[in-house]
Structures are given as structure tokens and as C-alpha cells.
Amino acid sequence: MADGSSRFLLRPWLRAIHRDIGYVAVGLTFIYALSGLAVNHIADWKDGDANFVRYQTTHHFAPLANAANGNSNDDEAVARDVASKLGITEPPREVYRAAPDQLDVQWERRTLHIDTEKGDVIEEGEKPRFFLRLANWLHLNRGKKAWTYVADTYAVALLFLSISGLFMIKGKKGLFGRGAVLALVGIAIPVVYVTLAGGP
Structure with a gap:
């Protein structure tokens, strides 16, 4: 009974922390995602400059x-x-x-x-370019050491969000059901790409 009660109490706390960290990460995720798209398609920008x-x-x-x-x-x-x-x-x-x-x-x-x-x-x-230059400046860590601490904290937060997300839902839609399949798909994408592309 004690083990089951602990698991029952842990999941609401995990959801609450996951939720709050997710809200905090919204701004940084927006910056990194937008900048990543801009840099990945640098050749598509006029004059080849996203900034x-x-x-x-x-x-x-x-x-x-x-x-x-x-x-x-x-x-x-x-x-x-x-x-x-x-x-x-x-x-x-x-x-x-x-x-x-x-x-x-x-x-x-x-x-x-x-x-x-x-x-x-x-x-x-x-x-x-409006906002893009700022986003790229941050994404490429032009702020040097000070921004490195923020970027590292954000990376740790993403790790927490990804790991905690595995345990937030129980049953067939959770980790031991559909969740496991989807997680394996996510892991397989980079592995398959590297294999097909011949590696680094």
C-alpha cells in the first residue's frame, strides 16, 4: 500500500513541476526554435544572411x-x-x-x-531583421560565458521535461503503452538518419 500511495502522490507533483518549468521554457524554446529554422535555411534568405x-x-x-x-x-x-x-x-x-x-x-x-x-x-x-538577429545572437552564444549559464540551465530543463513527460500518464497511453512506441520513434529518427547519411 505504501508503494502504491507514494506513486500516486508523486505523479501530481511531477505534473505540477513539469507544467511550471514548461511555462518558463516557452520564451527560450521560441528563440531557439525560430533561430534554428533561420540558420538551417540560411541559403534561402536573400543575400544569404538571416541576421x-x-x-x-x-x-x-x-x-x-x-x-x-x-x-x-x-x-x-x-x-x-x-x-x-x-x-x-x-x-x-x-x-x-x-x-x-x-x-x-x-x-x-x-x-x-x-x-x-x-x-x-x-x-x-x-x-x-526584426527579432531574428537577437534570436541568432543568443542561439549561437554570442553572449559568451554569461549566456552559457542560461543555455545550460535551459538544456537541463529540457532534459527534465523530456524525462518527466515519460511518467506523467499511466496505462496504455503512458510509458508502458503508446508512449513507449512514440519514444522509440523519437530515438530512432536521429539513429536512422546518421546510419543512412554515412555518419559524421
């Missing part, structure tokens, strides 16, 4: 012919002026003449091609 989307925009300003003499001081001044008009506050990495009438200003993920005679500015750059 950024490329753009090109043309702006029109007053002629900048006063900078056409190639004087470096004038070039820097024009670069600062155009950047200010575009709301760019960070200093550029490089300012150089691509042609007598074209001044190029480069940042890490943005380049301005300035026609100093016509005042036309072609802006090329990359914008982070």
Missing part, C-alpha cells in the same frame, strides 16, 4: 561642388554635414574619394556614395 536585410536609398541635397577639389578637410566636412542631415551621429570608419566627383563615407554596416556636384547621395547598408 540582416540589405537596402539602398537615394537622397537629394543641395550641390556639394565645394568639396569637388578633393581637399581632405572639405571631404570630412561634407561627410559630417551629410551624415548630420541623415541623422547619423556615429563617426565614420573611413572617408575617401572613389572618383573626382564622388565621396564615399563608410560605417560598419552603411556606406554613403555622395555625388559632390549634383548633391545626390546613395545610401547602402544592412538593417537587422
